[in-house]
Amino acid sequence: MEKLSSVVIIGRPNVGKSTLFNRLIGKKKSIVTSLAGTTRDRIYGKVEWQGKVFKLIDTGGYMLNSTNCIESLINNQVEKALQEANLIIFLCDGKQGLVPLDIEISKKIRKFNKTIFLCINKIDVPKNQYQLASDFYKLGFENTITISAEHSIGVDDLLEKIIHYIPEHNLNETERDKIKIAIIGKPNVGKSSIINALIGEERLIISEVPGTTRDSIDIHFKYNEFDYYFIDTAGIKKKSKTHNLPELISIIKAKKTIDNSDIVLLVLDCTREIQHIEAELAGYTYNKIKPLAFIINKIDLMKNKIKDQKAFINYMKKRLNFVSFAPFLFVSAKTKENIKYILNIINNLYESYVKRIKTSELNLLLQDELNDFTLGYVKNKPIKIQYITQVSIKPPTFVLFANKRIKPTNNQLKYLENLIRKRYYSITVPIKIIIKSKKKI
Numbered sequence: 001m002e003k004l005s006s007v008v009i010i011g012r013p014n015v016g017k018s019t020l021f022n023r024l025i026g027k028k029k030s031i032v033t034s035l036a037g038t039t040r041d042r043i044y045g046k047v048e049w050q051g052k053v054f055k056l057i058d059t060g061g062y063m064l065n066s067t068n069c070i071e072s073l074i075n076n077q078v079e080k081a082l083q084e085a086n087l088i089i090f091l092c093d094g095k096q097g098l099v100p101l102d103i104e105i106s107k108k109i110r111k112f113n114k115t116i117f118l119c120i121n122k123i124d125v126p127k128n129q130y131q132l133a134s135d136f137y138k139l140g141f142e143n144t145i146t147i148s149a150e151h152s153i154g155v156d157d158l159l160e161k162i163i164h165y166i167p168e169h170n171l172n173e174t175e176r177d178k179i180k181i182a183i184i185g186k187p188n189v190g191k192s193s194i195i196n197a198l199i200g201e202e203r204l205i206i207s208e209v210p211g212t213t214r215d216s217i218d219i220h221f222k223y224n225e226f227d228y229y230f231i232d233t234a235g236i237k238k239k240s241k242t243h244n245l246p247e248l249i250s251i252i253k254a255k256k257t258i259d260n261s262d263i264v265l266l267v268l269d270c271t272r273e274i275q276h277i278e279a280e281l282a283g284y285t286y287n288k289i290k291p292l293a294f295i296i297n298k299i300d301l302m303k304n305k306i307k308d309q310k311a312f313i314n315y316m317k318k319r320l321n322f323v324s325f326a327p328f329l330f331v332s333a334k335t336k337e338n339i340k341y342i343l344n345i346i347n348n349l350y351e352s353y354v355k356r357i358k359t360s361e362l363n364l365l366l367q368d369e370l371n372d373f374t375l376g377y378v379k380n381k382p383i384k385i386q387y388i389t390q391v392s393i394k395p396p397t398f399v400l401f402a403n404k405r406i407k408p409t410n411n412q413l414k415y416l417e418n419l420i421r422k423r424y425y426s427i428t429v430p431i432k433i434i435i436k437s438k439k440k441i
């Protein structure tokens with residue numbers, strides 16, 4: 001957190017600093033942290049937007065006990081926050097108009113030579129904005145924006161503008177090198193044989209480490225620059241025990257493993273029919289929006305590989321039609337055929353799962369493909385998507401802003417999902433789409 005870019009909100013008391021802070025953070029209390037060790041609590045939170053991330057500091061926290069605002073403004077903590085800031089939001093009260101204290105604050109913060117956004121708050125009725133804000137333009141700030149933090153008006157525009165000043169921060173640095181894989185399936189489909197074959201084939205450095213839950217074991221191996229963790233393999237390793245587990249318990253265990261993983265490999269036996277438990281686990285993975293691939297084992301037992309594989313694919317796509325998009329790989333743990341491609345599938349799925357697509361690229365999609373797309377009509381006027389942005393990874397989550405509030409149909413969501421998938425992903429991972437109206441974040 002310490003290395004993140006920082007944005008500092010400053011302004012005299014009661015201009016709405018903490019309301020704006022909460023709006024920008026999005027989640028009220030949960031992220032707001034009080035750090036021990038400072039004389040007055042430092043209030044800060046983390047904002048993630050369009051693949052960038054910054055620390056937001058509300059200096060209101062420093063001023064609460066002070067009778068003299070200017071005095072507290074130059075106290076050490078505020079000074080330090082301003083020195084470290086990438087950007088300063090100077091918040092004023094548009095309803096009250098410009099007061100001498102605002103002018104004093106503006107002089108103080110200018111000395112730091114930072115990008116300053118003058119933000120005129122409490123402009124609740126946008127059409128009044130010019131009249132109410134006109135005084136503030138005298139301050140001569142290049143970046144001026146009117147908002148209503150209380151009503152969330154203009155806050156997304158502010159965020160949009162701020163984000164340009166925030167350098168890219170590689171969110172995945174720590175996540176990227178630790179890929180957690182759930183290898184699940186019915187007993188005897190070949191899960192542990194596959195792990196052994198993979199490790200033998202690729203000569204991977206391997207160790208067994210205690211897993212996330214008690215009595216679980218993660219198999220950790222390194223290959224190229226990646227760390228792979230096959231998680232919760234205790235059940236796979238200690239066969240005699242798990243094979244006797246009642247089905248219900250083994251399903252619960254598998255679901256826990258899925259919850260803790262980045263990627264799910266569901267192992268099937270090509271010589272057997274797909275059972276209810278396998279469909280249930282595939283469905284669970286789908287609902288949890290985790291990348292899924294099928295590893296279809298024991299192809300050495302197929303008589304006519306081409307014909308039998310084709311038949312199995314058709315059968316699988318019918319039986320598990322709700323996840324028919326998931327990639328699959330035919331392998332034999334016994335002969336090691338195709339085993340080495342398992343890592344390719346894992347890498348591709350993971351790359352997609354943590355991929356960030358630039359807003360500018362997404363808006364090209366809007367131009368190219370969504371010109372004629374409407375979500376519905378209000379008073380004969382079409383509801384259109386005006387803007388697309390990716391807000392998070394794992395799973396890739398996209399917010400599509402429409403000009404009016406509307407609940408999309410499942411088919412519309414599917415269509416939009418497919419458009420994004422087709423254009424930006426080489427392998428199919430689940431993505432999440434949220435439709436919002438342009439007014440609010």
Ligand code: GDP
Pocket residue numbers: 185186187188189190191192193194236297298299300301331332333334335
């Ligand atoms: P797990 O319970 O899913 O971990 O399954 P195991 O790895 O213990 O395998 C179950 C049985 O299937 C064992 O007898 C393995 O020798 C056999 N087996 C595993 N993979 C293959 C394969 O690719 N081909 C064949 N013919 N047998 C396999």
